[in-house]
Amino acid sequence: MAILPIVLFPEKILKQKCDKVTSFDKKLAKLLNNMYETMVEADGVGLAAPQVGVKKQVAVVEIEEGSAIELINPEVLEMEGEQTGVEGCLSFPSLYGEVSRPYRVKVRAQDRKGSFFEIEAEDFLARALQHEIDHLQGVLFTSKVSRYISEEELERFGEE
Numbered sequence: 001m002a003i004l005p006i007v008l009f010p011e012k013i014l015k016q017k018c019d020k021v022t023s024f025d026k027k028l029a030k031l032l033n034n035m036y037e038t039m040v041e042a043d044g045v046g047l048a049a050p051q052v053g054v055k056k057q058v059a060v061v062e063i064e065e066g067s068a069i070e071l072i073n074p075e076v077l078e079m080e081g082e083q084t085g086v087e088g089c090l091s092f093p094s095l096y097g098e099v100s101r102p103y104r105v106k107v108r109a110q111d112r113k114g115s116f117f118e119i120e121a122e123d124f125l126a127r128a129l130q131h132e133i134d135h136l137q138g139v140l141f142t143s144k145v146s147r148y149i150s151e152e153e154l155e156r157f158g159e160e
């Protein structure tokens with residue numbers, strides 16, 4: 001595996017709609033492995049392929065160690081409720097803001113072998129999934145921030 005360089009805003013690829021994956025081959029498996037390793041190394045809870053310079057609908061999310069979810073060609077099927085919380089993004093170092101999103105989502109995606117699966121998530125996992133799925137459509141969290149948060153404020157959040 002390898003750690004990949006993370007693409008930072010304002011690189012153009014971050015605002016582009018990614019292409020659907022059609023071949024579930026060794027190259028895809030390698031990309032997923034490298035993305036996972038890169039996300040862990042960067043201390044992130046999610047990473048989308050455009051953030052490592054690949055314009056494909058591929059993302060990984062892991063909000064707790066050992067619970068990694070690989071998403072290929074994901075779509076949100078249902079959403080419900082609302083939550084507001086602080087988000088950051090590996091492509092925007094040291095930038096944090098409050099974002100409102102649906103509280104619960106149902107997502108359909110493919111795994112690395114191409115099999116379809118559905119996942120229902122709420123709260124923080126639902127937020128993380130939506131953040132990464134947005135990346136694959138070229139949508140960045142900064143377009144949804146209602147209020148930016150300073151690092152000092154963020155530390156206070158962490159203490160709560």
Ligand SMILES: [Zn+2]
Pocket residue numbers: 088089090091131135141
């Ligand atoms: Zn992000």
